[in-house]
Amino acid sequence: MNKSQSATGQVPAGLPATVAARWAAAAGVVAVAAGVVVGELVAALVSPALSPMTAVGGAVIDAVPPAVKDWAVSAFGTADKLALLVGMGLAIAALAALAGLLEWRRRFAGFAVIATFGVVGLVAVLGRAQATGNAIALPLLAAGAAIVVLRWLMSRLREWKEAPAAVPAAAAGAAPPSEAGRRRFMQALGGGAVVATVGGGLAAALRGAAAGVSEVRNKLALPAAASPAPPVPAGAVLNLDGISPLVTPNRDFYRIDTALTVPAVDPDSWVLKVTGMVEREIELDFAALLSKPMTERHVTIACVSNEVGGDLIGNALWLGWPVRELLAMAGPQTGADMVLSRSKDGWTAGTPLEVLTDDRDALIAVGMNGEPLPLEHGFPVRLVVPGLYGYVSATKWLTELKVTRFADDVGYWTPRGWSERGPIKTSSRIDVPRSGRPVRAGTVAFGGVAWAQHTGIGKVELRVNRGPWQRAELAPGISRDTWYQWQLSVPLTPGQYEVQVRATDLKGAPQIENRARVAPDGATGFHTIRVDVTP
Numbered sequence: 001m002n003k004s005q006s007a008t009g010q011v012p013a014g015l016p017a018t019v020a021a022r023w024a025a026a027a028g029v030v031a032v033a034a035g036v037v038v039g040e041l042v043a044a045l046v047s048p049a050l051s052p053m054t055a056v057g058g059a060v061i062d063a064v065p066p067a068v069k070d071w072a073v074s075a076f077g078t079a080d081k082l083a084l085l086v087g088m089g090l091a092i093a094a095l096a097a098l099a100g101l102l103e104w105r106r107r108f109a110g111f112a113v114i115a116t117f118g119v120v121g122l123v124a125v126l127g128r129a130q131a132t133g134n135a136i137a138l139p140l141l142a143a144g145a146a147i148v149v150l151r152w153l154m155s156r157l158r159e160w161k162e163a164p165a166a167v168p169a170a171a172a173g174a175a176p177p178s179e180a181g182r183r184r185f186m187q188a189l190g191g192g193a194v195v196a197t198v199g200g201g202l203a204a205a206l207r208g209a210a211a212g213v214s215e216v217r218n219k220l221a222l223p224a225a226a227s228p229a230p231p232v233p234a235g236a237v238l239n240l241d242g243i244s245p246l247v248t249p250n251r252d253f254y255r256i257d258t259a260l261t262v263p264a265v266d267p268d269s270w271v272l273k274v275t276g277m278v279e280r281e282i283e284l285d286f287a288a289l290l291s292k293p294m295t296e297r298h299v300t301i302a303c304v305s306n307e308v309g310g311d312l313i314g315n316a317l318w319l320g321w322p323v324r325e326l327l328a329m330a331g332p333q334t335g336a337d338m339v340l341s342r343s344k345d346g347w348t349a350g351t352p353l354e355v356l357t358d359d360r361d362a363l364i365a366v367g368m369n370g371e372p373l374p375l376e377h378g379f380p381v382r383l384v385v386p387g388l389y390g391y392v393s394a395t396k397w398l399t400e401l402k403v404t405r406f407a408d409d410v411g412y413w414t415p416r417g418w419s420e421r422g423p424i425k426t427s428s429r430i431d432v433p434r435s436g437r438p439v440r441a442g443t444v445a446f447g448g449v450a451w452a453q454h455t456g457i458g459k460v461e462l463r464v465n466r467g468p469w470q471r472a473e474l475a476p477g478i479s480r481d482t483w484y485q486w487q488l489s490v491p492l493t494p495g496q497y498e499v500q501v502r503a504t505d506l507k508g509a510p511q512i513e514n515r516a517r518v519a520p521d522g523a524t525g526f527h528t529i530r531v532d533v534t535p
């Protein structure tokens with residue numbers, strides 16, 4: 001019988017306040033660890049550049065005075081980054097313990113501390129140069145996960161505290177309920193700690209592989225182009241606030257792929273195989289590829305899933321070796337009409353053989369805007385084919401070119417409801433003013449981009465409230481394979497307007513007016529925006 005049973009016959013709680021506080025602090029640490037791991041694991045899976053911890057660490061490095069930085073480097077040497085991470089870990093653990101304690105004393109007090117963590121992470125992420133829209137979600141996701149875990153642990157701890165320490169006389173001999181409560185709390189805490197540790201290990205392993213390849217990439221020097229890109233013609237860049245930059249910076253370049261983790265491909269072990277219906281099979285390693293005479297070209301690539309007015313399109317300066325030269329070495333056999341390109345992760349695209357052997361600059365690309373390909377965009381080697389949607393041409397993390405026939409092979413997306421062939425459809429987009437953003441009455445500047453890859457844009461027109469089409473100023477394109485900027489100033493009095501754009505290619509074929517969905521072979525229709533003109 002429990003000695004502490006009181007004279008009133010009431011059963012005292014089985015958990016002294018100081019012990020409870022200690023376990024509340026432990027619960028805070030486990031909950032925050034779980035949140036951090038959720039954020040890091042998602043970042044490791046989606047894109048290493050999204051890591052909230054890296055962003056916070058970067059912000060700390062940016063914020064500390066130079067003297068402290070010098071001291072850290074002299075004290076820790078090349079382990080200064082590790083020291084920073086350990087320091088961050090200890091600081092976060094201390095605050096997490098505090099969050100647990102506070103939450104135990106007062107509901108939501110600890111959640112507020114965790115929410116503050118989330119905001120700090122968010123500010124750090126927003127301050128990063130490579131921040132993308134997706135990066136914003138991760139600190140919030142991490143904080144949300146930490147709060148959910150802490151709530152759960154707190155309710156277990158409360159059950160333990162409220163469970164009587166003694167069994168009623170009738171059930172003498174059984175374990176007291178507080179013992180069961182203790183066990184349940186410990187299981188939850190231990191389970192949370194184990195899951196966080198395993199997840200953290202996994203995130204670290206994934207990051208490690210990507211970090212190793214990143215390091216190789218950072219040290220890589222690309223050869224100069226034997227055939228440099230034609231210069232950007234004067235006047236190709238219009239001076240209009242808010243218009244898409246003529247060349248899309250790598251960090252803003254849209255990313256589409258089926259890869260859950262960005263494949264970490266070491267260039268040293270990379271080989272490209274040319275197989276199938278060829279006279280000679282070929283194996284090319286990275287050094288051999290870099291020794292070929294390189295071509296550099298601006299090419300605008302687009303996703304078939306780009307909606308009318310959408311942003312799954314970008315223009316970059318690509319450096320690579322023309323695919324036609326490699327195919328000429330291999331010697332395609334008669335009857336072949338398709339090249340099935342395969343990625344490290346098994347993804348495939350089926351490209352018409354003729355498009356890869358004609359005089360267009362379809363490239364086995366290694367460089368993007370003057371740098372090695374970013375990991376997300378196919379490092380070390382990808383295909384870039386002017387005129388075709390990415391799903392039938394732009395294989396990232398390229399490993400094989402199989403010369404074959406459309407009758408015998410299919411690319412990844414074809415059996416999934418997308419057409420076998422995917423030429424890019426002529427289209428145009430209004431970038432300014434933003435749809436729904438009010439503008440001042442007077443002369444209203446409109447502007448945007450238009451593309452008809454491998455044919456080129458002939459003209460761009462705008463119409464207001466379905467009135468007559470007005471011809472816009474069309475800037476010279478860099479080439480037929482890139483998008484063009486356009487602009488037009490229209491006098492508008494206060495009111496609401498519908499404004500549409502249409503492009504016509506250099507052969508005189510107009511953009512298709514009928515609206516079509518993105519599947520199976522690309523959206524059509526005029527980009528239409530609503531403009532509120534205020535007095």
Ligand SMILES: Nc1nc2c(c(=O)[nH]1)N[C@H]1C(S)=C(S)[C@@H](COP(=O)(O)O)O[C@H]1N2
Nearest residue numbers: 254255256257258303343347390391394396
């Ligand atoms: N390995 C691989 N390559 C791929 C894809 C993919 O899922 N896996 N998606 C393709 C699609 S649909 C497009 S639109 C382009 C996008 O290239 P980007 O992410 O560099 O913009 O990559 C193509 N290459």
Ligand SMILES: [Mo]
Nearest residue numbers: 303304390391
């Ligand atoms: Mo795509």
